[in-house]
Amino acid sequence: xxxxxxxxxxxxxxxxxxxxxxxxxxxxxxNYFPWYKQELGxxxxxxxxxxxxxxxxxxxxxxxxxxxxxxxxxxxxTETQPEDSAVYFCAASGTGFxxxxxxxxxxxxxxx
Amino acid sequence: DSGVTQTPKHLITATGQRVTLRCxxxxxxxxxxWYQQSLDQGLQFLIHYYNGEERAKGNILERFSAQQFPDLHxxxxxxxxxxxxxxxxxxxxxxxxxxxxxQYFGPxxxxxxx
Numbered sequence: 001x002x003x004x005x006x007x008x009x010x011x012x013x014x015x016x017x018x019x020x021x022x023x024x025x026x027x028x029x030x031n032y033f034p035w036y037k038q039e040l041g042x043x044x045x046x047x048x049x050x051x052x053x054x055x056x057x058x059x060x061x062x063x064x065x066x067x068x069x070x071x072x073x074x075x076x077x078t079e080t081q082p083e084d085s086a087v088y089f090c091a092a093s094g095t096g097f098x099x100x101x102x103x104x105x106x107x108x109x110x111x112x
Numbered sequence: 113d114s115g116v117t118q119t120p121k122h123l124i125t126a127t128g129q130r131v132t133l134r135c136x137x138x139x140x141x142x143x144x145x146w147y148q149q150s151l152d153q154g155l156q157f158l159i160h161y162y163n164g165e166e167r168a169k170g171n172i173l174e175r176f177s178a179q180q181f182p183d184l185h186x187x188x189x190x191x192x193x194x195x196x197x198x199x200x201x202x203x204x205x206x207x208x209x210x211x212x213x214x215q216y217f218g219p220x221x222x223x224x225x226x
Contacts, residue, residue, distance in 0.1 A: 034214065043114065043202050043217035044155070089155065099145065099168055100204075100215060102155040 002027040004092050006103025013080050014111055021106045023090035024072040030092040033066060033073045034100070038087045047088075048075070080110045115139065116205050116218035124224045130191040133221045137184055137205030143167075144186040145206075145215060146178055150199040161186055193225045 003026040013019050025033075031052040036044035050057045050064045050073065057064050061080075066073040077084055087107050091100040115138035125131055137144050146158040148171075157170035161180035172178075175193075180186040190197060200222050204215040 036217070043116075043219045045114070046214055046216060049214060091155075099157040099160060099170055100147075100155075101157070104154050 002030060002092055002094060002101040004090060004101050004103040006090050006106060008106060009104065010107045010109070012109045012111065015080060015082060017080055017110075019077045019080050019084070019108055019110075021075045021088055021090070021108075022072060023074070023092075023103050024070075025092040025101075026071065027092070027094055028068075028071065030094045032093040033064070034091050034093075035062075035064060035075050036089045036091065036102075038089065038105075040086075044089060077108075080108075082110050082112050084108060085110045114216040114218065116203060116216055118201075118203055118218040118221050120221060121219065122222050122224075124226065125193060126226055127193055127195060129193050129225075130189065131193065131223065133188040133190070133201050133203075133223075135186045135188070135203030135205075135218060137186070137203075138216055141205035141207050141216075142184065143206045143213075143215075144180055144184070145204045146172075146186070146188050147202045147204065147217075148199050149202060149220070155202075158188070190223070195225050198223055198225045 006023045034049035037047045038044045063076040087105045090103040117136045119134045142163045144161045149155045158172040160168040178188045200220045202220045204217045206213040206215045
């Protein structure tokens, strides 16, 4: 079955810096790649997603890139702010029943 | 606010007991997914229902069961509880099962088994 690896497990940046989180997946049939932000005590919040027919997607300070050949995708956050501090999860989903297989999470800390 | 509601928010119970977790999907969503989040296993898919029918099972124990009712709310039943079942349980909903529709998560139920 699908396996998703996520790096790094923790990431500390200064406010205004960029942050990059990387994920690799194993199942070449996967075609949907969402990213979730989870704050303490809350459920995962969908922040951006990308489908396999697109190489890059951007939404304000957040962008996601997908390399299908290498089977990896990345989350880029520019001009980080303290409120970006949270745990970020990548996930992959294939055709059929759309269960999400999650990475292990990245704890992002943005220091003022 | 995702529009997905879950009750209760917290649940504390003893080993061997049975509990029921409830989820109401976003208005109009037909699919409900259940996930378990624990420190050692991360976020794991448990089961998926679409319009009242079970569509996929993941790493769900035989002691666990779920159903989706005609009004589309779903319940996750956990029985013969063990200490290791302590975790956060999330449900997520999406519009339909095909073509990779976005899943929106509820706030979760924190289960503590003592």
